Amino acid sequence: MNVARPDEVRRFNRASLLRTLHVSGPATRATLATELGLNRSTIKMLVDGLAGDGVVQERVPRVPQGAGRPSLLVLPQPQSVVVLAVDVQVEHAGIALVGLGGQILGRNSWNLRGRQRDPDEVVTHVAESAALLAQDLDLHPVAAGISVPGVVRRTDGLVHSAANLGWDEVPFGERMGTVLGVPVVVGNDAEFGALAEYVRGVGRGASDAVFVSADVGVGGGIIAQGALLRGSAGYLGEIGHMTVHPTGRTCHCGNVGCWETEVGEPALRRALGLAASGPRGAIAAELRELHRDSDPVARLGEYVDWLILGLVNVVNILGPELVVLGDLFAILPDAVVQRAREEVQRRSMVARAHGGLRIEKSSLGPDLKLLGAAEAAFEDVLSTV
């Protein structure tokens, strides 16, 4: 902070107010004044400006609070600021238009098989699908966030590699930006999962949290001191490729015994006695059966051991207060999660020290990455609305 000019201060305060409404929902002017540490006349000026631009509406609260003139309730208008969220997965792609406040206003999705996984095909399909959706709903996204299961450079959206899609050095952000004509941010799927959990899920209010998820691959996103961690040169870390089993299987990355090879989808299929490939639904069905098993931990055998070992490492290295389990991890039987809680608490010096480590399943379901991609897009948008 250097000496700030009045218009800079006003823009900063406007963005802060908008972010508060976006994240926490409708609030009275009085609440906003308290939360933002601004006086009521400043809040009035900012809200009047936003109302004039159609970004918020005001109304008298239905339930009166205390005596005196009621403080007006400020409601963000979802359709006033809309972003496009894109979730590219290995078997499937989805898009959504997400409004101010985080509400999904419309969506579409399709399967990705064979040629459809080609990056150019994905770019074209996303653009066409987004244009149709926007036209149907008469909405105009001002930015886009795109989740990709791969090693992504956040600065420009270069996908260095997305092994499970067969992508290699794809300038995906640039191509998407060209066809969409709006600012685009591309990120790793686990990173966006972490962001979604932090803004809208079980990670709300946690200042140090780690999100780990198993899909075909295994990834993670790290919230440290209240911000999403990014590695150097825009590359996030790859938690799935820490070595947990030096005498284990060879991973597609060239190493041996990566966490991903021990707890990713193929490993879970092995543990469940399922065929190496087949519909994802079979895994979910088998896990539902397992919920009723007398000892699901024993049934999954060493899968649980490797899951726990990786979690112990993550907790020891990063010392978070919360670990969120996503995707396939989130549909594991509760007994497995409970065992992980106990073992990580027992085996991690850091968890023993602070005593309050929580391990929770993701609460956002299949929309997780769409919501995270939307938040990534909103980050830049809210300071310029």
Next chain:
Amino acid sequence: MNVARPDEVRRFNRASLLRTLHVSGPATRATLATELGLNRSTIKMLVDGLAGDGVVQERVPRVPQGAGRPSLLVLPQPQSVVVLAVDVQVEHAGIALVGLGGQILGRNSWNLRGRQRDPDEVVTHVAESAALLAQDLDLHPVAAGISVPGVVRRTDGLVHSAANLGWDEVPFGERMGTVLGVPVVVGNDAEFGALAEYVRGVGRGASDAVFVSADVGVGGGIIAQGALLRGSAGYLGEIGHMTVHPTGRTCHCGNVGCWETEVGEPALRRALGLAASGPRGAIAAELRELHRDSDPVARLGEYVDWLILGLVNVVNILGPELVVLGDLFAILPDAVVQRAREEVQRRSMVARAHGGLRIEKSSLGPDLKLLGAAEAAFEDVLSTV
């Protein structure tokens, strides 16, 4: 940032200017104006204030720069702001008085054996030694930073455990604060090593760096987006206790195959064929011999493999641009470090992606933790001078 009052702005700018001088050394008013983005009259006002308080001096630069009236050189006065730095190690403790600009103005040290390791003994000895040193030099430390090889809660300096010192739940920060009568910050030794490297060592200017060091134990400190990472509840992670060898030796933490058990001092002694205990000097002597060996990597056998595996994990999880090797790691033969560079680059997806990972030995020598402890103390001091 809310609307800032003029006195707050001035205090913020004064602290920023002081921090720049503290970290980067003497600078002309013109340079300070450029670096801080302030105009020359603001700089003049701030420098005049600091000069009036004796914190800086000004003089005409010896080497004239360009035409016109020369910009005055602003010199921080080391003795005007002094902190006490304390480095508690397993075998040894050291203290130093460190002045503005990071210069060590005086120091003392002593061995820690048997009863001397008792926390109360350490508190008493540090306090007495610091008082004598301050009296000798006629300096008055305004804060203290204390490095401890253990799991430390930064918020209040509680040492949850320092296994190699035999400490358990010691309210060390509170006790030191009481006897010293100044604000005290206690931190983990690897954390302070990271801070020292970031401010004064090979980590200068790196926004994402990891410092890993081997002493009796193995620890790490993480710089992420230009700030020292702290875990939740004030507890930093414990990199030394990630599992790298699930079928390896039992660690004092209760787990099996921690990185610490494979690459800490006892492991290095085993690799060098030295007795399990004995003077630290024997390790250094043996490593010096090894520098001349035709194949030091082969001589150290699987020690090098475990070193590399841990580094691959750290790089994969955190994606830093720089890894700094400290303490015993810093006296390993260059051939070992070179092998680590090649292998980590080859085996880490993240390093392959951004291509520019550096692995360097610490450059600050045995004063590393003292310097880090001093910086931790200066962090709070500079905003209130």
